[in-house]
Amino acid sequence: MQFFSSDFKLGILGGGQLGKMMLYETRKWDIYTKVMDASPEAPCKIACNEFVEGSLMDFDAVYNFGKDVDVLTIEIENVNLDALEKLEHEGIKVYPPTKTLRTIQNKATQKLFYTDHGIPTSPFTRFAYTSEIEDSIHNGGLDFPFVWKSAQFGYDGQGVKVVRKMEDLENLPNVECIAEKLVDFKNELAVIVARNTKGEVVTYPVVEMEFHPEANQVEYVICPARIDEKVAKKAQEVALKVSEEMKQIGLLAVEMFQTQDDQILVNEVAPRPHNSGHYSIEASYTNQFEQHIRAILGLPLGKTESKVAGIMVNLVGAEGHTGNVVYENMEEILGMDGVTPHIYGKRQTRPFRKMGHVTIVDEDMVKARAMAQKVKETINVVSK
Amino acid sequence: MQFFSSDFKLGILGGGQLGKMMLYETRKWDIYTKVMDASPEAPCKIACNEFVEGSLMDFDAVYNFGKDVDVLTIEIENVNLDALEKLEHEGIKVYPPTKTLRTIQNKATQKLFYTDHGIPTSPFTRFAYTSEIEDSIHNGGLDFPFVWKSAQFGYDGQGVKVVRKMEDLENLPNVECIAEKLVDFKNELAVIVARNTKGEVVTYPVVEMEFHPEANQVEYVICPARIDEKVAKKAQEVALKVSEEMKQIGLLAVEMFQTQDDQILVNEVAPRPHNSGHYSIEASYTNQFEQHIRAILGLPLGKTESKVAGIMVNLVGAEGHTGNVVYENMEEILGMDGVTPHIYGKRQTRPFRKMGHVTIVDEDMVKARAMAQKVKETINVVSK
Numbered sequence: 001m002q003f004f005s006s007d008f009k010l011g012i013l014g015g016g017q018l019g020k021m022m023l024y025e026t027r028k029w030d031i032y033t034k035v036m037d038a039s040p041e042a043p044c045k046i047a048c049n050e051f052v053e054g055s056l057m058d059f060d061a062v063y064n065f066g067k068d069v070d071v072l073t074i075e076i077e078n079v080n081l082d083a084l085e086k087l088e089h090e091g092i093k094v095y096p097p098t099k100t101l102r103t104i105q106n107k108a109t110q111k112l113f114y115t116d117h118g119i120p121t122s123p124f125t126r127f128a129y130t131s132e133i134e135d136s137i138h139n140g141g142l143d144f145p146f147v148w149k150s151a152q153f154g155y156d157g158q159g160v161k162v163v164r165k166m167e168d169l170e171n172l173p174n175v176e177c178i179a180e181k182l183v184d185f186k187n188e189l190a191v192i193v194a195r196n197t198k199g200e201v202v203t204y205p206v207v208e209m210e211f212h213p214e215a216n217q218v219e220y221v222i223c224p225a226r227i228d229e230k231v232a233k234k235a236q237e238v239a240l241k242v243s244e245e246m247k248q249i250g251l252l253a254v255e256m257f258q259t260q261d262d263q264i265l266v267n268e269v270a271p272r273p274h275n276s277g278h279y280s281i282e283a284s285y286t287n288q289f290e291q292h293i294r295a296i297l298g299l300p301l302g303k304t305e306s307k308v309a310g311i312m313v314n315l316v317g318a319e320g321h322t323g324n325v326v327y328e329n330m331e332e333i334l335g336m337d338g339v340t341p342h343i344y345g346k347r348q349t350r351p352f353r354k355m356g357h358v359t360i361v362d363e364d365m366v367k368a369r370a371m372a373q374k375v376k377e378t379i380n381v382v383s384k
Numbered sequence: 385m386q387f388f389s390s391d392f393k394l395g396i397l398g399g400g401q402l403g404k405m406m407l408y409e410t411r412k413w414d415i416y417t418k419v420m421d422a423s424p425e426a427p428c429k430i431a432c433n434e435f436v437e438g439s440l441m442d443f444d445a446v447y448n449f450g451k452d453v454d455v456l457t458i459e460i461e462n463v464n465l466d467a468l469e470k471l472e473h474e475g476i477k478v479y480p481p482t483k484t485l486r487t488i489q490n491k492a493t494q495k496l497f498y499t500d501h502g503i504p505t506s507p508f509t510r511f512a513y514t515s516e517i518e519d520s521i522h523n524g525g526l527d528f529p530f531v532w533k534s535a536q537f538g539y540d541g542q543g544v545k546v547v548r549k550m551e552d553l554e555n556l557p558n559v560e561c562i563a564e565k566l567v568d569f570k571n572e573l574a575v576i577v578a579r580n581t582k583g584e585v586v587t588y589p590v591v592e593m594e595f596h597p598e599a600n601q602v603e604y605v606i607c608p609a610r611i612d613e614k615v616a617k618k619a620q621e622v623a624l625k626v627s628e629e630m631k632q633i634g635l636l637a638v639e640m641f642q643t644q645d646d647q648i649l650v651n652e653v654a655p656r657p658h659n660s661g662h663y664s665i666e667a668s669y670t671n672q673f674e675q676h677i678r679a680i681l682g683l684p685l686g687k688t689e690s691k692v693a694g695i696m697v698n699l700v701g702a703e704g705h706t707g708n709v710v711y712e713n714m715e716e717i718l719g720m721d722g723v724t725p726h727i728y729g730k731r732q733t734r735p736f737r738k739m740g741h742v743t744i745v746d747e748d749m750v751k752a753r754a755m756a757q758k759v760k761e762t763i764n765v766v767s768k
Contacts, residue, residue, distance in 0.1 A: 002710060002711070004711050004714060004725075004727045005709055005711075005727055005729060005730070005731055020411070023431075024408050024411070024412075027404070027408070027430075027431060027729075028408075028724075028725075028726050028727070029725065029726075029727050030427075030727040030728070030729035043414075046411075046430060046431055046432070046433060047407075047411060047430055047431040048430070049430060285721065285722050285745070290724075294718065299715060299718050300715060300718045300719035302718070302721075303721040303722055307691040307692050307745070307747075308691050325389055326386060327386070327388050327389075330388060331683060331684060334678065334683050334684045334686070335684035337669065337686075337687040338669050338687055340412075340674075341388075341412075341413065342412050342413075343388045343389055343412070343413050343414040344414070345389060345411075345414035346389070347389055361669065361691070363691075
């Protein structure tokens with residue numbers, strides 16, 4: 001099949017910032033795209049060939065959207081899987097496959113998948129309702145501290161809470177959830193694996209993630225991770241195993257903990273381009289968005305090595321600011337060498353909202369790291 | 385002024401492949417764009433915020449288009465300058481400035497500018513009509529061989545012809561033109577200079593261009609040029625002088641000859657992103673399109689150094705093929721490391737039509753050069 005400047009049609013469910021960055025690649029290759037998003041102000045509305053306004057969780061909306069595309073992909077996991085399944089049965093190529101999405105969409109199912117397939121992950125207990133947790137603590141079945149996670153629809157740090165005492169359980173939604181042992185880790189790592197329709201597989205270098213202590217959002221992503229080579233190799237092997245066991249097609253971003261005794265435990269995965277791979281636009285031979293497109297179209301996968309060291313800083317809304325966004329001191333960071341801001345195009349900011357990211361690249365990691373700190377201290381996402 | 389996610393509006397005259405690549409950058413920074421092009425199928429039609437169909441040479445079309453933008457730029461020089469001048473007088477920021485465009489748009493004026501400002505260029509004679517050339521030859525005022533160039537509206541090798549004997553003059557249009565001494569050169573070089581509204585200036589490394597012997601189109605652009613450092617320094621100094629004398633704002637791509645005795649002669653310039661800078665998307669810290677945007681918005685200019693060696697191969701329509709385009713052996717070149725095709729999105733191919741380009745990057749120039757050859761021998765732009 002010919003994908004370039006032809007009648008081939010790629011469907012993308014979700015029109016947010018990840019979709020937007022994916023569209024740079026489809027434009028580069030003149031691949032015809034059709035995007036659906038619930039918001040008429042979605043960043044993808046321009047740059048795709050066709051835009052459909054519709055809910056990603058609605059069966060009819062997803063099914064009708066997908067009927068006339070050749071390949072269907074996602075930029076977010078929270079989509080109607082029954083519609084995807086029906087499309088798959090009718091011959092539409094859905095990547096990631098619906099089965100993989102089913103495993104991932106529910107965090108309890110995802111954790112069970114790991115234990116069933118011998119993939120190292122932290123111990124956990126599954127609950128049909130949050131209200132069942134209290135009994136379990138009283139019965140000695142669960143000890144503080146633990147991490148409460150909603151089984152469904154958590155993102156950007158929502159749906160996750162560290163529970164250290166009984167009162168922390170108050171105000172949590174009474175939903176299907178898991179209680180996960182709090183891991184005492186040295187580092188949070190991530191590896192992106194790409195697997196194409198022909199079974200070809202490549203892995204990106206291990207990145208190191210630093211989280212904001214309060215917002216539970218990634219603050220820095222550092223590539224390559226400044227860790228022992230043996231640990232890096234182990235992390236890549238574990239990520240590769242997850243991708244293979246899940247029979248994923250497209251990207252799989254595998255987030256992991258490196259424990260104090262250098263074990264690797266899988267935390268969670270995303271079957272798509274991921275925040276931990278944004279550095280690749282400036283630093284890698286093949287950026288993650290192009291790689292995802294290559295994988296789902298069955299094209300040869302690109303070189304995953306880096307040209308230079310890369311660090312990504314998330315641009316999130318400052319506390320105390322809600323309203324029309326202003327990026328303070330943008331000129332100052334543009335005056336620093338190797339600094340590239342990406343602005344997602346959301347007009348309204350609010351505390352901790354992801355508004356963009358900044359990539360810092362340099363031949364020298366130490367210099368890049370120092371500059372990243374300076375970028376973070378300089379730029380400020382506020383409201384007018 | 386705030387440019388990012390704000391009410392600021394950037395106008396771009398021309399919606400072809402250069403505009404399309406510029407739009408990746410405006411999208412990255414969420415800068416609102418309005419584009420005009422005569423073709424309803426212009427590659428820029430999607431990815432800009434507003435698209436206007438209109439002739440770039442029409443006074444009213446250009447004037448009406450430009451009235452409500454904050455900054456107006458171009459992706460092609462052949463635009464109505466009277467309209468631009470009127471807009472400039474009314475306070476619209478036009479970059480490149482109309483005066484610079486007037487100097488450049490007419491090749492005779494451009495050549496005179498060089499001689500008037502002590503910028504080295506090959507000797508030439510100006511003619512009001514091609515028909516006057518014959519007399520000049522008979523009178524001994526002009527010797528074979530020389531290069532005939534139409535003073536206006538030449539691009540992609542059109543409007544240029546090497547004249548070696550009287551018969552070569554036949555069939556040339558009877559227009560204002562110049563006859564330029566044919567330069568015996570070692571290399572064709574180019575340097576991109578960026579100058580922002582505040583007078584800050586940076587230059588990119590010197591690139592080396594290899595032309596297709598028949599089509600007079602660039603076949604390979606090689607960065608950095610494999611030339612002596614002293615010659616490279618001289619080329620950058622000459623390019624810088626042209627940019628300063630022209631008071632250019634935005635990019636200026638300066639094409640030059642390196643003569644057998646290592647003189648640098650300016651051939652011609654383009655006041656915008658240029659084919660000779662496409663390698664920068666994959667190879668440079670700051671690509672030429674982002675740099676142009678930085679310059680015309682008065683933002684600090686980005687680092688012009690390369691991360692890796694870069695070579696660009698133009699993808700042009702194969703001889704004997706006219707019709708719906710097919711890119712043969714695309715998968716083969718995607719299977720080579722560090723190879724990135726760019727498809728401009730023209731549905732119809734014809735012999736020597738620019739359909740896209742491919743960038744090859746590698747740490748090792750020798751390897752990159754060998755791979756570029758392989759890419760060129762592999763891919764084929766044909767019609768179905």
